[in-house]
Amino acid sequence: MRVAVVKIAPSELVPSPESFTSRLRSPAVAARIGLWLGICFAVCFLTGLLSHYAQALSHPIPFPTSPSWGYRVTQGLHVVTGTAAIPLLLVKLWTVYPKLFERPPLRHAGRLVLSLLERVSIAVLVGAAIFQLVAGLMNSTQWYPWSFSFRSAHYAGAWIAIGALVVHVAVKLPIIRDALGADVESTTHDRASATVDGPVSRRGLLRATWLATGVAVLATAGATVPLLRRVSVLGVRDGDGPQGLPVNRTADAAGIDPAATGDSWVLEVVNGDRSTSLSRADLEAMTQHTESLPIACVEGWSAGATWTGVRMRDLLDLVDAPEDADVGLISLQTRRAFGRTLMQANFARDERTLVALKVDGEDLDLDHGYPARAIAPNRPGVLQTKWLTRLEVQT
Numbered sequence: 554m555r556v557a558v559v560k561i562a563p564s565e566l567v568p569s570p571e572s573f574t575s576r577l578r579s580p581a582v583a584a585r586i587g588l589w590l591g592i593c594f595a596v597c598f599l600t601g602l603l604s605h606y607a608q609a610l611s612h613p614i615p616f617p618t619s620p621s622w623g624y625r626v627t628q629g630l631h632v633v634t635g636t637a638a639i640p641l642l643l644v645k646l647w648t649v650y651p652k653l654f655e656r657p658p659l660r661h662a663g664r665l666v667l668s669l670l671e672r673v674s675i676a677v678l679v680g681a682a683i684f685q686l687v688a689g690l691m692n693s694t695q696w697y698p699w700s701f702s703f704r705s706a707h708y709a710g711a712w713i714a715i716g717a718l719v720v721h722v723a724v725k726l727p728i729i730r731d732a733l734g735a736d737v738e739s740t741t742h743d744r745a746s747a748t749v750d751g752p753v754s755r756r757g758l759l760r761a762t763w764l765a766t767g768v769a770v771l772a773t774a775g776a777t778v779p780l781l782r783r784v785s786v787l788g789v790r791d792g793d794g795p796q797g798l799p800v801n802r803t804a805d806a807a808g809i810d811p812a813a814t815g816d817s818w819v820l821e822v823v824n825g826d827r828s829t830s831l832s833r834a835d836l837e838a839m840t841q842h843t844e845s846l847p848i849a850c851v852e853g854w855s856a857g858a859t860w861t862g863v864r865m866r867d868l869l870d871l872v873d874a875p876e877d878a879d880v881g882l883i884s885l886q887t888r889r890a891f892g893r894t895l896m897q898a899n900f901a902r903d904e905r906t907l908v909a910l911k912v913d914g915e916d917l918d919l920d921h922g923y924p925a926r927a928i929a930p931n932r933p934g935v936l937q938t939k940w941l942t943r944l945e946v947q948t
């Protein structure tokens with residue numbers, strides 16, 4: 554009896570870079586998309602560092618309180634460029650993934666080490682980039698299925714991604730330069746097998762990529778840019794929430810007992826052994842100030858509003874707080890994070906910083922922090938503490 558033995562070489566099971574024949578997968582395309590991806594990552598990195606610093610407890614260099622809309626712009630940019638990076642990264646990975654199947658140069662120890670190093674650095678870059686974009690997107694949709702701290706993980710990921718990106722650009726710089734300097738149809742750095750025309754030209758692929766990126770931006774940027782609200786189907790829109798202002802965490806979600814916000818509510822202002830308690834009527838009897846200040850959420854949405862209430866510094870003066878003292882803001886909140894935040898002295902002393910009682914002329918809605926909330930200029934939304942019950946001068 555004869556047994557037919559069919560031998561399949563491993564090379565037939567696993568594709569090689571030469572199995573990929575489309576001319577679209579070329580350094581010419583990768584470099585052009587990579588350039589914009591690099592710009593998006595750089596903007597994301599810088600605006601992200603700023604946001605991380607703004608949320609730090611201590612500011613060796615004080616975070617400025619002006620312009621009042623500054624954080625609104627930088628955090629809006631952060632989320633918009635992060636969103637734009639998603640389609641860019643997908644197309645970029647598509648153009649380069651034949652490289653994944655390159656056979657390591659096993660016979661040559663020196664080249665093997667180099668090639669392994671390159672692979673590790675690319676794996677770190679791709680892994681960190683995907684993690685940053687996915688975690689960022691999930692955060693901006695307020696979906697937190699993980700148990701780690703988003704802020705620290707996203708911050709660590711940022712350094713890893715940007716470090717790996719710098720190495721990557723440095724290694725590829727000669728090819729990037731050549732590719733960007735030459736016509737997009739140039740074949741100089743193409744793989745030998747990349748000779749078959751795709752369904753579209755390289756220019757067509759690039760145009761489709763820019764279009765997809767533009768759509769991704771338009772679909773989300775309205776969360777920050779009022780003019781884009783109507784087209785931003787995926788963004789938070791103006792008017793989502795009471796008083797025409799989005800709500801990040803409702804009173805119910807924060808475990809606020811509505812009874813605790815009634816007539817018995819008082820705001821305690823404490824400086825060591827000096828303290829005072831003010832009812833809402835007491836606060837209303839003090840000099841009222843009105844300021845137009847945005848709420849700019851770290852998740853990218855922002856909205857302007859006009860707030861009326863008492864200046865934070867007037868309250869601090871009641872207990873003779875020192876000018877340079879930070880202030881703990883304590884909320885009635887019983888569930889989940891942000892029930893207690895720290896306001897640095899320069900914010901507490903800014904004349905625009907209010908303990909707000911009203912928004913746009915109406916008493917605050919319970920979901921916007923009734924009876925009283927903090928609102929300060931150029932500050933991440935997460936620190937604009939709602940349902941205040943106590944101001945604690947840090948001594």
Ligand SMILES: Nc1nc2c(c(=O)[nH]1)N[C@H]1C(S)=C(S)[C@@H](COP(=O)(O)O)O[C@H]1N2
Pocket residue numbers: 798799800801802807848849850851884885886890891892893920921922934935936937938939940
């Ligand atoms: N006590 C308390 N204050 C809070 C929060 C919170 O969870 N608890 N969320 C903050 C966040 S993340 C934002 S963006 C703003 C949103 O304010 P708004 O819900 O009134 O629009 O409130 C901030 N104040």
Ligand SMILES: [Mo]
Pocket residue numbers: 801849850851852934935
């Ligand atoms: Mo927020």
